[in-house]
Amino acid sequence: xxxxxxxxxxxxxxxxxxxxxxxxxxxxxxxxxxxxxxxxxxxxxxxxxxxxxxxxxxxxxxxxxxxxxxxxxxxxxxxxxxxxxxxxxxxxxxxxxxxxxxxxxxxxxxxx
Amino acid sequence: xxxxxxxxxxxxxxxxxxxxxxxxxxxxxxxxxxxxxxxxxxxxxxxxxxxxxxxxxxxxxxxxxxxxxxxxxxxxxxxxxxxxxxxxxxxxxxxxxxxxxxxxxxxxxxxxxxxx
Numbered sequence: 001x002x003x004x005x006x007x008x009x010x011x012x013x014x015x016x017x018x019x020x021x022x023x024x025x026x027x028x029x030x031x032x033x034x035x036x037x038x039x040x041x042x043x044x045x046x047x048x049x050x051x052x053x054x055x056x057x058x059x060x061x062x063x064x065x066x067x068x069x070x071x072x073x074x075x076x077x078x079x080x081x082x083x084x085x086x087x088x089x090x091x092x093x094x095x096x097x098x099x100x101x102x103x104x105x106x107x108x109x110x111x112x
Numbered sequence: 113x114x115x116x117x118x119x120x121x122x123x124x125x126x127x128x129x130x131x132x133x134x135x136x137x138x139x140x141x142x143x144x145x146x147x148x149x150x151x152x153x154x155x156x157x158x159x160x161x162x163x164x165x166x167x168x169x170x171x172x173x174x175x176x177x178x179x180x181x182x183x184x185x186x187x188x189x190x191x192x193x194x195x196x197x198x199x200x201x202x203x204x205x206x207x208x209x210x211x212x213x214x215x216x217x218x219x220x221x222x223x224x225x226x227x228x
Contacts, residue, residue, distance in 0.1 A: 033215070042116075042203055042218030043157075058215060090157060092216075100147065101207075101216055103157035 004104035023091030032074040114139040116219035135204035
């Protein structure tokens with residue numbers, strides 16, 4: 001079984017809809033991250049969390065919110081989706097500062 | 113703020129040959145880590161290799177090695193004996209350890225195509 005899982009793997013939604021992307025990990029890591037990747041570009045950090053009570057904004061947090069429900073679960077929400085949020089979304093985990101970040105398989109989101 | 117530059121949008125290499133993917137970085141911090149990730153066409157991000165700023169030896173992981181030149185601020189990835197399965201996008205990333213912030217800053221990637 002994969003250590004970092006994301007659901008759904010693919011999603012098509014309409015402008016204005018609320019959507020939640022979920023991430024679960026079995027690695028026992030405290031730190032979790034959400035990134036987005038636009039075509040032809042590297043990854044940009046949306047939000048990150050160092051433990052259940054800690055949430056931090058990344059480079060491109062506008063239009064997104066997150067919830068850290070447990071050590072193993074970190075959800076990303078788009079309250080009102082817009083077309084330029086069409087992207088590939090990755091969840092990642094690490095065990096410490098400077099520790100390797102391990103990525104989930106990604107969620108392809110298309111906002112029409 | 114830190115920055116990663118990958119100047120090669122695309123590279124070709126013949127099977128069984130070695131290839132070097134370039135990566136330069138910019139940071140004013142002394143403590144940082146450098147990472148390389150592989151992204152095949154299926155989309156997942158696969159961790160390949162890591163180099164800490166205080167590591168004196170170049171990192172190696174199987175066919176992957178990282179040519180770390182701190183004074184030049186470069187962290188090139190060398191893949192030896194290329195295989196068809198190495199065809200993918202490759203991303204260089206840096207994580208700076210100052211303070212409590214912990215985030216990877218990625219370059220724009222290099223697309224490697226391995227040919228017969």
